[in-house]
Amino acid sequence: MSPTTGTRSRTDYSGGLSRVVRHPLFWPLVALAVLLLANTVYSPDFLAISVLDGHLFGAPIDILRNSAPLLLVALGMTLVIATRGIDLSVGATVAIAGAVSLSFIASSPNPGAVSTVLVAMGIALLLCLFLGVWNGLLVSVVGIQPIIATLILMTAGRGIAMLITEGQITTVTSAPFKTLGSGFWLGLPVAALVALGVYALVAALTRRTALGMLVESVGINPSASRLAGVKARTIVWTVFALSGLFSGLAGLILASNVMAADANNAGLFIELDAILAVVIGGTSLQGGKFSLSGTLVGVFIITTLTLTVTIVGVSPLVTPLFKAVVVIAVTLLQSPVVREKLAARSRRRAARPEEVAA
């Protein structure tokens, strides 16, 4: 190979590479790949998928299914955060959705009927939508800061769930309801299909209509948006309502997984995982630009991490620490300051050979 072509191909390569590296999803994807790789080192058939009874089985499928509730919660959280808000009440909403649906099924004369299950889910979702509307009212009309407004429901919500279950852990047997959390359709977990379906729907809703742009506009500059005629109040209200609705759906999936309504522990700390997933995905907590695909990757990272902890055999005592280290690494790689430093270093390194050549 002649020296000239060698140089050219090298620059082309580095130009393309730097574009890939600068892509906002690059480091989250690397983190996910590293996690998956680490797992295959510990258990070589980690990525293997087998077919059993016409269903797919394996760790990747588990990750897909376990991601479903978190993905639903994180989708709503992404939109809320994009408008400069935050929703701390999602965990409580998850608990309420489980409590309402299972209590309804348990008290109905025919728990195994599809119609009962549908009505139960309908009631739970409507209630959660209402809870989201309540949050939106406090934030956009009354003008309470989002963190305080949703803190109200975060604390009150579990109390409400306790009232509904009368302090018991309600357990039921209902085959149709169990399908949502543990069933399969076309070989894939129903929960994952539902969550991915909602993801596709939200992506279409935000990018095919103008909702995404208006949400970002309100998040970036609320005063300018108001003067431009954007209905900021309606937008903020809408995203909180969606966050409530999606959390409700997540609550149904979690309840159906264990077939028990545990007012105290269902969806505990899911708000923190959701916020983490959003941040790992590259959406700034300062509001503005949001990335749904980033959130998707963030959710997969967190679920894989949780699974890794069990597979690698990290002691449950240090699990939170282990999680924290991974999260710090990913967020550091995304921080503009660190990126700037890395870019400056690679620029200097790239500049040096040129000087020699000149």
Place this chain on the structure above:
Amino acid sequence: MTNHETATRPVVEMTGISIEFPGVKALDQVDFRLFPGEVHALMGENGAGKSTLIKALTGVYGIDAGEILVSGTPHRFSGPGEAQDAGVATVYQEVNLCDNLSVAENIMLGHEPRRLGAINWRATRREAARHLSTMGLDIDPSSSLGSHSIAVQQLVAISRAMVVDAKVLILDEPTSSLDADEVAQLFAVVRRLRNDGVAILFVSHFIEQVYEISDRMTVLRNGRLVGEHLVSEMGRLELVSTMIGRSMEVLEDLHVRTDHAVDPTDGAAPFIQTVGLGRKGSVQPFDLEVYPGEVVGLAGLLGSGRTEVARLLSGADRADTGTTRVKDAPTRLRNPRAAIAEGIAFSSEDRKLEGVVGDLTVRENMVLGLQAGRGWMRRVPAKQVDEIVDRYMTALNIRPANPDALLRNLSGGNQQKVLLARWLATAPELFILDEPTRGIDVGAKAEIQKLVADLAAKGMAVVFISAELEEVLRLSHRIAVMRDREKVAEITNSEDVGVDDVVELIASGGGR
């Protein structure tokens, strides 16, 4: 008084400074020197590299090539703090102080006298008072900064810079939100500091102010040094053509004037008519009519109520007394949306806070107003978006001509043009422009003035607000004079009306 050419050594000497951003050569081999005891103006259009040069000096940006000498020793500051330690202090256009702290705290922050490790508050206030009195400012150091006018805050910012005994004081657009008296007050301080031997670097878009205060000037264009001149040896026309690098053609355009022979009020119905419209604590009730095809100028000092009138007309603020009729039908402009629905567009004076959505693209910013009017469900069709973008990119000469660039990366003048495009895309019948030409360069200014005249000629009603009376006179058919938050006079413009007449009206309060 300022014979710096004598054996004095420059306190700042920058040679061969180059800075490159991805795809842009922001500074290219620029030399710059600053002598003690002079006021040195840095001149150039938006994007010429003035801010970049200042940021290179104060260490905000690292330089790719060149050398910076401060007091004869080479420096490469890693940040403004380090520059300040070496005696280079900066006061920015937007006052970077804390509104909620006291004046004394703001001045002394980080330099408080201490006793046994704790801050000695009495000594702090005493020190602050001493610095304030050297500025000729007689205010209570324990009062909160936010309670003072922008001009006083500006002077407090300078006091703060002088706490560290700065040898070099950089003033970046310090006068852009000051009225004439406040500018005089600021300049008195600047002169005193200069006579004490401080080197002052002054950046301003107001050419008259540059001539009033500066001794020497350095002109930049497109990141290159064009020349260094004594102010007394450089004519205004010559300066402007050096800055824009084009000769008289643009200046010709500066003489756009609306045709005063046409009287739009003749026999037509007003587009908007207010009777006793007012808002408590904002502006006294006023009557105003604007006709289609007419430019109504609002003249008055800063804080005279001109912006408040615009905000009531555009629904940005809600009136609490009076009535508004739009096209002869009673209307309540409860919020900006209601006004937009009536065909009223409002370009705010505060571009950064109330106009620019920085992280969205130029394209998105342009269609934002139109899209907001349609609601989120009905997206503006891609074809229509492209048409709007194409039309206004060319018509308003927006640079760079890249609709996918983020708006925050454009210069002030181009941001302003994008915002004008946002409003024009909504096809307004009344366009309220509050200070549309503030802080933008001569070329863009002329283009915007021409646009306003053209829009009116095509039948749009326009309300035009500017601190520059020449500009108001040049464009308006009628002028409403504001003073002390009250409309005090209204005159029909003609060739015979001059700046002096309007100034007199403002001064006399319309004979009241």
